[in-house]
Amino acid sequence: xxxxxxxxxxxxxxxxxxxxxxxxxxxxxxxxxxxxxxxxxxxxxxxxxxxxxxxxxxxxxxxxxxxxxxxxxxxxxxxxxxxxxxxxxxxxxxxxxxxxxxxxxxxxxxxxxxxxxxxxxxxxxxxxxxxxxxxxxxxxxxxxxxxxxxxxxxxxxxxxxxxxxxxxxxxxxxxxxxxxxxxxxxxxxxxxxxxxxxxxxxxxxxxxxxxxxxxxxxxxxxxxxxxxxxxxxxxxxxxxxxxxxxxxxxxxxxxxxxxxxxxxxxxxxxxxxxxxxxxxxxxxxxxxxxxxxxxxxxxxxxxxxxxxxxxxxxxxxxxxxxxxxxxxxxxxxxxxxxxxxxxxxxxxxxxxxxxxxxxxxxxxxxxxxxxxxxxxxxxxxxxxxxxxxxxxxxxxx
Numbered sequence: 001x002x003x004x005x006x007x008x009x010x011x012x013x014x015x016x017x018x019x020x021x022x023x024x025x026x027x028x029x030x031x032x033x034x035x036x037x038x039x040x041x042x043x044x045x046x047x048x049x050x051x052x053x054x055x056x057x058x059x060x061x062x063x064x065x066x067x068x069x070x071x072x073x074x075x076x077x078x079x080x081x082x083x084x085x086x087x088x089x090x091x092x093x094x095x096x097x098x099x100x101x102x103x104x105x106x107x108x109x110x111x112x113x114x115x116x117x118x119x120x121x122x123x124x125x126x127x128x129x130x131x132x133x134x135x136x137x138x139x140x141x142x143x144x145x146x147x148x149x150x151x152x153x154x155x156x157x158x159x160x161x162x163x164x165x166x167x168x169x170x171x172x173x174x175x176x177x178x179x180x181x182x183x184x185x186x187x188x189x190x191x192x193x194x195x196x197x198x199x200x201x202x203x204x205x206x207x208x209x210x211x212x213x214x215x216x217x218x219x220x221x222x223x224x225x226x227x228x229x230x231x232x233x234x235x236x237x238x239x240x241x242x243x244x245x246x247x248x249x250x251x252x253x254x255x256x257x258x259x260x261x262x263x264x265x266x267x268x269x270x271x272x273x274x275x276x277x278x279x280x281x282x283x284x285x286x287x288x289x290x291x292x293x294x295x296x297x298x299x300x301x302x303x304x305x306x307x308x309x310x311x312x313x314x315x316x317x318x319x320x321x322x323x324x325x326x327x328x329x330x331x332x333x334x335x336x337x338x339x340x341x342x343x344x345x346x347x348x349x350x351x352x353x354x355x356x357x358x359x360x361x362x363x364x365x366x367x368x369x370x371x372x373x374x375x376x377x378x379x380x381x382x383x384x385x386x387x388x389x390x391x392x393x394x395x396x397x
Contacts, residue, residue: 001271001272001277002268002270002272003337004271004273004305007268007279007281008309010267010268010281011310012309015288015310015313015314016314017314018169018170018171018172018314018316019170020167020169021169022168023166023168024164024165025155025158025165025166028150028158028168029150029211030149030150030151030209031150031169031211032147032149032168032211032316033144033148033149033150033154033166033167034146034169035146035166035167036146037142037144037158038140038161039138039139039142039161040161042134042137042138042139043134043160044131046094046095046133047095047130047132048094048131049071049090049091049094049102050091050130050131051102051129052089052090052091052104053105053107053108054067054087054089054117055071055080055086055087055089055099055103056080056101057098057099058125060084062083063120064116064117064118064119065084065085065086065117065118066085066086066116067085067087067115067116067117068081068082068086068087069088070087070088071094071095072090072093073090073091074093077095077096077097078096078097079098080099081098086117088117100126101128101129101130102128102129102130103129107120108123144157144158145318148318150166150168169315171211171212171214172212172214172238172239172311173237173239173240174215174216174238174241175216175217175218175237175241176204176207176216176243176244177217177230177231177242177244178218178220178243178244178245179220179227179245179254179255179294180245180246181252182194182195183195183197183219183245197219199244199294199296199300200217202299202303203242203299204217218230218234222254224257224258228261231243232262235262235284235287239286239288240290241287242290242292242307243289244292244299245294246291246294247278247292247293247294255291256269259282259289259291262284264282264283266280266282267281268280269281271337272336272337272379274332274334274336274339275295275297275298275339276293276298277293278298279292281306290303290306290307296368301374304395305339305376305393321391322391322393323352323391323392324342324344324351324390325353325354325387326356326385326386326387326388326389327354327355328355328356328386329383330356330377330383330384331382331383331384333382334379335379335380337376337378337379338376338377339374340375340377341357341359341367341368341371342354342355342356342357342371342374343355343372344392352392354375354390354392372395373392375393376391377390
């Protein structure tokens with residue numbers, strides 16, 4: 001049995017960076033950038049009008065101006081002919097030459113017949129309501145770093161550089177294998193001694209939130225021959241195998257023995273942690289095999305603590321650890337790392353406050369459903385006090 005830190009290192013050391021591929025920006029959501037994105041022009045590329053109204057020369061002593069034209073968004077830049085005049089401007093338009101102040105329509109009195117606009121002196125200020133050229137970034141600057149997850153705002157930045165395609169890390173083919181004759185597929189009749197599958201759906205949901213799409217699910221009953229046949233097929237056709245159940249010491253826990261027979265290299269089996277002690281991890285050629293415990297809380301904790309960081313590393317994702325402040329005492333006497341469910345709340349001063357959630361053990365997924373994540377508490381000390389800081393793993397991406 002090994003420590004959490006050892007298990008983490010063994011997984012990270014055996015995780016390789018994924019290959020790259022080019023995809024359309026339109027379908028790049030949740031993918032991880034495999035290239036830096038550079039600005040192809042200044043942003044904004046010109047002094048941009050920020051509000052509908054009139055543009056004037058702020059040095060003018062006039063309070064009533066003659067309207068000499070309209071500057072539309074997307075139209076060629078106009079020029080102000082006199083400081084006694086103004087130009088009507090639309091949001092997003094380039095600022096006319098000779099103008100350095102935009103006064104919104106709400107602050108003007110327009111006489112359409114006379115083509116004049118009156119304002120108050122207090123409305124005049126240099127560069128007011130103008131988004132200055134290159135104030136966001138300059139041509140040639142890195143606007144997005146490799147390892148950034150593409151979200152809708154990130155997608156907008158990429159598209160604003162005129163790129164229709166982008167280099168991203170290739171996502172793996174994953175199969176989720178649930179084991180156990182007690183498991184019943186959803187919507188099927190169930191006996192009193194059976195339970196519905198939940199782990200495989202929770203795992204799939206988690207993986208999809210990370211942008212993985214090539215995911216298969218499989219259920220294997222407690223049969224050694226079928227277990228070996230199905231896992232052999234999975235090893236031949238998928239990059240990552242995530243198994244749940246069948247990894248402890250029960251008479252029907254066939255997974256460790258089956259993996260050994262199939263030539264999978266075991267890197268560890270069992271971790272000094274609670275929950276999730278029975279976890280098994282190994283590799284086969286360039287594939288990774290995560291065999292998680294069957295208890296729902298243990299399964300999800302191991303998924304978030306070990307599988308997701310391995311995916312982050314493989315996909316080159318930039319990750320910032322989160323830490324929070326414990327708000328009530330936790331006692332844990334065993335010489336194990338404890339993963340404690342918590343509800344996290346952001347405080348007004350920026351602190352993350354962590355409130356422990358009580359549960360009935362690693363099978364109590366109702367309790368984990370009330371949490372926002374969990375914290376990692378080291379084997380020493382045995383009492384963890386309010387105000388102490390610990391790493392926090394959120395269920396959210």
